[in-house]
Amino acid sequence: MDKKIIDLINNEDKKNPLTDEEIAERLNILRETVTKIRKENFILDSRERRRQFLSNDIKNIVFEFDKISDRKLTALLNEKGYNIGKYAVSKLRQQIEATEDLNSEKKFKDKSIQLNLEKEEDSIFSSFIGYNGSLKNQISKAQAAIMYPPNGLHTLIYGPSGVGKSFLAELMHLYALKTENFGKNVPYFEFNCADYADNPQLLLAQLFGYTKGAFTGANENKQGIVELCNGGILFLDEIHRLPAEGQEILFYLMDKGKFRRLGEVDTQHESNLMIIAATTEDPESSLLLTFRRRIPMSIEIPSIKERPVEERMEFIKNFFVVESRRLEKSLYIKEEVVQCLLDSDYKGNIGQLKSDIQVCCAKAFLESKLNKSKEVIVNLENLSETLKIEYQRKMKLDKYYSVISEEIVVSPEGSQTYRKLEANQVDDENIYKHLDDKYEELKKQGIDDENINDILSQEVEKSLLQHIQKVEESRFSYEEISNIVGKEILEICEEMYELAEKEIKGLKNTIIFPLAIHINEAISLTRQHKRVLNTNLSVIKEELKKECIIANKIIEKINNNHYIKIPMEEVPFLAMYFKNFQSTVEIEKGKIGLIVISHGRVACGMAEVANAIIGVNHAVGLEMDLKDSPDVMLEKTIKMVRQIDQGRGCILLADMGSLLRFKDAIEKATGIHIEVVGRTDTLMVIECLRKVLYTEETLEVIAKDLSLKENPSPIIKSIDSPKKKAILCLCITGQGAAKRIQNHLKSRLESNLKDIEIITRGYIEDRKVESIISAIENYYEILAIVGTIDPKVNNYSFIPMSSIFNPKGISYLRKIIKEKTVFYENNLYEVLETDLISINQSFTYKDQVLDNAIEIMKNKGYVKPEYLLSVYKREGLMTTFLQGGIAIPHGDVSLVTKPVIFITKLDTPVVWDGINTVDIIFVLALEENSRNYFEQLYKIINDEQSISAIRKSNTKEEILKILCQNT
Numbered sequence: 001m002d003k004k005i006i007d008l009i010n011n012e013d014k015k016n017p018l019t020d021e022e023i024a025e026r027l028n029i030l031r032e033t034v035t036k037i038r039k040e041n042f043i044l045d046s047r048e049r050r051r052q053f054l055s056n057d058i059k060n061i062v063f064e065f066d067k068i069s070d071r072k073l074t075a076l077l078n079e080k081g082y083n084i085g086k087y088a089v090s091k092l093r094q095q096i097e098a099t100e101d102l103n104s105e106k107k108f109k110d111k112s113i114q115l116n117l118e119k120e121e122d123s124i125f126s127s128f129i130g131y132n133g134s135l136k137n138q139i140s141k142a143q144a145a146i147m148y149p150p151n152g153l154h155t156l157i158y159g160p161s162g163v164g165k166s167f168l169a170e171l172m173h174l175y176a177l178k179t180e181n182f183g184k185n186v187p188y189f190e191f192n193c194a195d196y197a198d199n200p201q202l203l204l205a206q207l208f209g210y211t212k213g214a215f216t217g218a219n220e221n222k223q224g225i226v227e228l229c230n231g232g233i234l235f236l237d238e239i240h241r242l243p244a245e246g247q248e249i250l251f252y253l254m255d256k257g258k259f260r261r262l263g264e265v266d267t268q269h270e271s272n273l274m275i276i277a278a279t280t281e282d283p284e285s286s287l288l289l290t291f292r293r294r295i296p297m298s299i300e301i302p303s304i305k306e307r308p309v310e311e312r313m314e315f316i317k318n319f320f321v322v323e324s325r326r327l328e329k330s331l332y333i334k335e336e337v338v339q340c341l342l343d344s345d346y347k348g349n350i351g352q353l354k355s356d357i358q359v360c361c362a363k364a365f366l367e368s369k370l371n372k373s374k375e376v377i378v379n380l381e382n383l384s385e386t387l388k389i390e391y392q393r394k395m396k397l398d399k400y401y402s403v404i405s406e407e408i409v410v411s412p413e414g415s416q417t418y419r420k421l422e423a424n425q426v427d428d429e430n431i432y433k434h435l436d437d438k439y440e441e442l443k444k445q446g447i448d449d450e451n452i453n454d455i456l457s458q459e460v461e462k463s464l465l466q467h468i469q470k471v472e473e474s475r476f477s478y479e480e481i482s483n484i485v486g487k488e489i490l491e492i493c494e495e496m497y498e499l500a501e502k503e504i505k506g507l508k509n510t511i512i513f514p515l516a517i518h519i520n521e522a523i524s525l526t527r528q529h530k531r532v533l534n535t536n537l538s539v540i541k542e543e544l545k546k547e548c549i550i551a552n553k554i555i556e557k558i559n560n561n562h563y564i565k566i567p568m569e570e571v572p573f574l575a576m577y578f579k580n581f582q583s584t585v586e587i588e589k590g591k592i593g594l595i596v597i598s599h600g601r602v603a604c605g606m607a608e609v610a611n612a613i614i615g616v617n618h619a620v621g622l623e624m625d626l627k628d629s630p631d632v633m634l635e636k637t638i639k640m641v642r643q644i645d646q647g648r649g650c651i652l653l654a655d656m657g658s659l660l661r662f663k664d665a666i667e668k669a670t671g672i673h674i675e676v677v678g679r680t681d682t683l684m685v686i687e688c689l690r691k692v693l694y695t696e697e698t699l700e701v702i703a704k705d706l707s708l709k710e711n712p713s714p715i716i717k718s719i720d721s722p723k724k725k726a727i728l729c730l731c732i733t734g735q736g737a738a739k740r741i742q743n744h745l746k747s748r749l750e751s752n753l754k755d756i757e758i759i760t761r762g763y764i765e766d767r768k769v770e771s772i773i774s775a776i777e778n779y780y781e782i783l784a785i786v787g788t789i790d791p792k793v794n795n796y797s798f799i800p801m802s803s804i805f806n807p808k809g810i811s812y813l814r815k816i817i818k819e820k821t822v823f824y825e826n827n828l829y830e831v832l833e834t835d836l837i838s839i840n841q842s843f844t845y846k847d848q849v850l851d852n853a854i855e856i857m858k859n860k861g862y863v864k865p866e867y868l869l870s871v872y873k874r875e876g877l878m879t880t881f882l883q884g885g886i887a888i889p890h891g892d893v894s895l896v897t898k899p900v901i902f903i904t905k906l907d908t909p910v911v912w913d914g915i916n917t918v919d920i921i922f923v924l925a926l927e928e929n930s931r932n933y934f935e936q937l938y939k940i941i942n943d944e945q946s947i948s949a950i951r952k953s954n955t956k957e958e959i960l961k962i963l964c965q966n967t
Contacts, residue, residue: 001029005037014053015081017046021488021564031486040220045487054082055096058089083561085498087509088491124175128164129318130311138299142168145274145297146176152233152274154254154294158283159301162350165278166190168301169235172276176233187232189225194241199869203242204249204262214263217865226259230271239277240286247291250275254294304346304353316341319354320378320410323361329368330411331361333378338408340383340391359384369439385670386639489520492562496574499554504547504578511581518577522570543808547575590646592692592699594619596685597637597654609880610685612890613924613934619689620644634662638669649673649699653680653688653706675703681883683942690935696797725820726757726780727813728773728796730787737788737801738762745786748810749817756783756817769793784816828936829964831899831926835860837956838904846910850875850889853902853923860900863925867895871923881916885909886941890924899930901937903959905950920950937963 004027012018020038024031038045054077061076062068068076070090077084125131125139132139145153155172157165173188196203201215209224225234236242253259254275258268275295283292304312316338324331337360346352363382368375380388493516501507551574555566596603596610596619604621611617622640624633641650649672663676677684684706691702727745731737738760745758757780761772769791776782784797786804797816803809836856843849854868870891874880880889902923909917922941926933940946946962953959 001027001033002037002041005034006041006043009038009043009049013081015050016083017049019046019488019491019562020486022562025564031488035486047487047491050082051092054084054092057082058093058096062093085495086501087494087498124171124178127171128168129314130307133311134308135301138168138301141297141299142172143175145299146172147179147181149181151231151272152176152181153297154275155277155297155299156239156283156287156292156295157276157278157299157301159280160303161280163301163303165301166235166237168299169233169276169278173233173235182233183231187229188235189229189232190235190237191225192237194238196242199872201262202869207249208259209261211261211263214261218263221261224261226253226271226273227261227269229273231273233274233276236275236277238279240279240281240283244288247288251290251294304350309342312342313338315350315353316357317408317410319357320361320408321412323358324410325412327361327365327376328412329365329376330409331364331376331378333408333410334380335408336380336391337378337383340380340387344387344390356384356387366439384642386642389669486520488562489523490516492516492558492564493519495561496554496558499557500550500578503550504582506582507578508581511577515574515577518573519566519570522566522573523564526565526567543811544572544575544579547578548572550578551575590648591618592648592702593641593644593646593650594685594688594692595622595637595640595644595650595652596620596680597622597624597652599624606680606682606685609682609888610689613686613888614689614693616689616693618693619685630662634665637662638666641666641670641672641674645670645672649675651688651692651699651703651706652676653685654678673699675699677703677706682880683882683938686934686938687942723779723781724757725755725783726759726776727817728776728782728785728787729758729760730769730772730785730789730791731760731762731801741786741801741804744805745813749814753817783820784813786813828901828933829960831901831930831933832903832960832963834956834960836900836902837959838902839953839956839959840907841904842907843904843910846912849904849906849910849921850923853904853921857900857902857923857925862896862898862900863891864895864897867891867925870895881912881918882941884941884944884947885916885918885920886947887912887918887921888924888941889921890926893927896925896927899926899933901925901933903963905953905959920947 005023008018008023008026018026020031020034023034027034043049057077057080058073061073065072070086070093073093074084074086074089077089125142128135128139130136142155145155157168159165169190170188173186176182176186177184191207196206204210205215205222205224207224207226209222209227210218211221212218253271257272258270260268277295279286283298304315320331320333341353341356344353344356360378360382361376364376364378367373367382368377380391383391490512493512496515496519497507497509497512501509548571551571552568555568555570555574558564559566594607596607598606598621603623607619607621610619620640622636624636628636637652641652644650652674654676663674666672666674677688688702688706691697691705695702697705729738729741729745731741742758742760746753759776759780761776770793773782773785773791773793773796782796784799785791785793786799786801788801790798790800797812799809799813804813838852838856841849841852843852850868850871854863854871857863858865858867868891871889874891875889880887882888902925904921904923906919906921909919912918922937924934924937940963949962950959953962
């Protein structure tokens with residue numbers, strides 16, 4: 001089989017290499033088998049195999065056509081025989097531009113890059129702004145470290161996040177290629193220590209390799225990174241995340257240049273390499289003294305704020321040139337704008353500086369359109385509110401006059417050329433084009449310039465910042481999604497996005513990741529000859545005709561090009577994705593923002609746990625230093641509220657009473673409605689997140705409900721005695737139209753009406769319809785109101801009689817029923833069994849609890865062997881302790897093969913996070929689509945009576961009964 005796969009790859013079209021999926025289809029084997037054999041033979045994946053040929057052609061085309069767009073570049077590549085979309089071309093082009101020349105007069109810019117071509121021998125390190133200024137000493141150290149015989153000096157680079165540590169390491173490698181100290185071919189490997197912080201054995205295996213039989217699953221001898229890096233440079237990123245044991249493991253290699261593979265006793269191997277380590281922490285407090293002694297060269301990279309004003313000015317000018325080039329207009333930047341940007345404290349975050357400049361340029365562009373001016377003038381009013389407040393507060397900028405004596409003019413034809421922005425960049429169809437189109441559209445509607453200015457001004461900053469935040473979130477999760485669905489599926493979904501984008505204006509690339517998970521599941525079900533069909537697909541096809549036509553064409557093209565079988569039943573599902581990921585849809589359906597605030601490192605952990613459990617990335621954490629003054633805390637909170645608001649306000653869950661007094665100040669400064677709830681825990685964050693995402697409750701209602709949770713009595717009562725659900729049919733008499741609606745709903749919604757009553761009432765029963773509804777509320781939970789006259793009650797959705805007799809109205813009512821009942825259906829029995837309940841155990845340590853539970857889960861096939869490590873990693877990042885002596889440890893969802901919950905009840909509580917003890921542990925192994933299970937479990941965890949009953953239980957069967965009946 002190995003030979004067949006290798007032969008196929010050797011004879012493939014080099015411009016369109018075969019994916020693992022395509023090879024599997026041709027040989028009728030599993031994709032996983034192809035991937036395994038390919039990696040064992042050190043063969044790159046299809047994307048990397050094509051990269052060499054594609055990169056050369058991209059460079060040649062860009063050299064010939066100076067300012068070619070990504071769309072035109074893609075068309076020319078396809079003419080050359082490639083089958084590739086604009087999205088993939090754009091990504092590769094950006095990667096090339098970050099490190100290479102694309103013609104003899106151009107260099108591109110990335111973060112702190114500005115390539116200077118004056119001297120060839122200086123061209124490498126001159127890409128660092130400050131290389132011949134404040135960082136001259138650091139660059140000299142880097143050069144000396146590389147030149148030191150025989151294999152360079154081990155080097156530690158430290159400084160805040162985002163200042164260019166990893167980029168400096170890459171430059172050192174490029175410099176090594178031009179020296180005789182390392183030879184012509186210098187291997188370079190990056191290794192992120194955070195990935196192996198809690199598992200020294202796995203660290204050994206990755207770094208040093210292993211022998212056959214060294215551990216379970218070691219079926220062959222395997223080289224490690226150290227061996228592959230012989231004669232080269234090993235970059236250890238986030239070295240502070242390497243535990244003391246891991247640092248000690250490297251001592252012998254650094255001292256002797258020798259090592260053993262894992263499992264070897266007598267044999268030794270040699271590797272002469274240079275280690276470059278990077279950290280954002282203080283080396284003296286985060287690294288062992290014995291480890292620091294073995295790294296003779298230390299290089300500190302300061303934050304932007306600590307750089308000389310001339311260098312900060314260089315950053316600012318560069319970013320304005322980028323915007324000028326995208327606008328294809330000159331920018332006239334007022335003196336006070338540059339002064340304000342120079343004095344801002346970005347804490348090393350170059351991306352924030354880019355974002356602020358992008359926002360102010362967008363506002364300036366809008367003003368030029370409204371004023372019908374050919375010039376784009378950037379003034380103080382175009383800056384964000386945060387920057388303006390900061391500027392007005394300080395007003396001590398005289399020291400900058402030597403640098404900025406007048407306004408700055410930048411043009412697209414500047415003497416230097418910079419690469420496009422990456423994560424903070426809008427698509428080629430950028431924000432300026434969007435504003436231009438929007439302006440013309442509003443003018444056609446007859447709206448005057450003053451109102452257009454109001455409409456677009458509010459949209460610019462908010463939509464752009466939201467876009468930047470979402471792109472950054474997507475970048476953060478790219479590798480995780482790739483691990484879940486495989487690179488082939490991800491590439492297919494990128495292509496689907498590119499095809500759809502041509503026909504659906506405003507389609508967002510954030511569709512790619514959720515679509516990838518969906519398509520992966522669809523293909524998997526098809527292979528298993530399983531399919532779950534939606535009985536209401538005809539309605540979707542009717543409502544989304546345009547999207548369905550596009551989806552149909554795309555699926556046919558993908559199936560033909562990739563030799564896979566996405567079933568045509570996926571057309572309406574794909575259409576729904578297209579509908580819901582158009583920019584106009586999201587703006588209309590903004591969510592309430594959720595910020596968790598704490599003193600110390602607590603808030604981000606709670607927000608991350610809640611996001612992981614619900615399967616979203618919506619809640620954000622804001623952690624205050626203990627030394628922060630009230631004014632500083634207020635300023636940080638105001639900034640965060642502005643960043644995350646989607647137009648519906650924000651709810652703040654805080655563990656500090658001082659914030660309760662800040663409510664009015666925050667609303668006054670931001671103009672955004674907020675509610676503050678004091679005293680929070682992880683369960684409350686999860687509950688709040690569920691409410692803001694999946695209910696239509698107002699900000700005030702959610703805050704009031706959460707505040708009541710400090711007194712558990714009403715919650716327990718509502719769980720013990722839930723009201724029956726009902727749909728209210730209203731007409732004048734309560735007999736004619738209401739009865740007709742009742743009969744119609746019973747016939748059309750028979751499968752949806754389990755435990756739901758349909759009640760008829762008439763307006764003649766009471767002069768006030770509010771009284772009728774209030775009386776029903778005493779006994780029922782009203783899901784929706786259907787009738788002839790809208791009662792104008794804000795709490796409930798109203799569907800008129802004219803709508804309920806057509807498919808759209810019925811479909812809408814089905815959606816309401818599903819949303820309001822999904823969290824009350826108890827399906828926990830699907831993820832529970834008596835063999836996965838452990839009672840009256842006498843464990844002493846937390847590790848014993850986790851090892852026992854996950855070993856059983858692994859042996860029964862619920863999780864992969866690596867799941868235990870992922871749980872420990874998550875435990876190291878945050879506590880999973882909940883109030884009431886409960887813990888909910890969980891790991892990487894990609895390592896779950898079948899959803900399950902393991903319950904452990906202890907005789908004696910164990911210490912869980914160094915402070916708190918627990919005696920009931922729910923080990924969660926849930927998949928992306930398993931949110932309902934946790935919702936049901938959450939109700940039990942939040943019910944003191946149920947937890948008390950579990951503690952009193954003597955058998956597994958009793959616990960299982962409680963869990964399956966009390967939700």
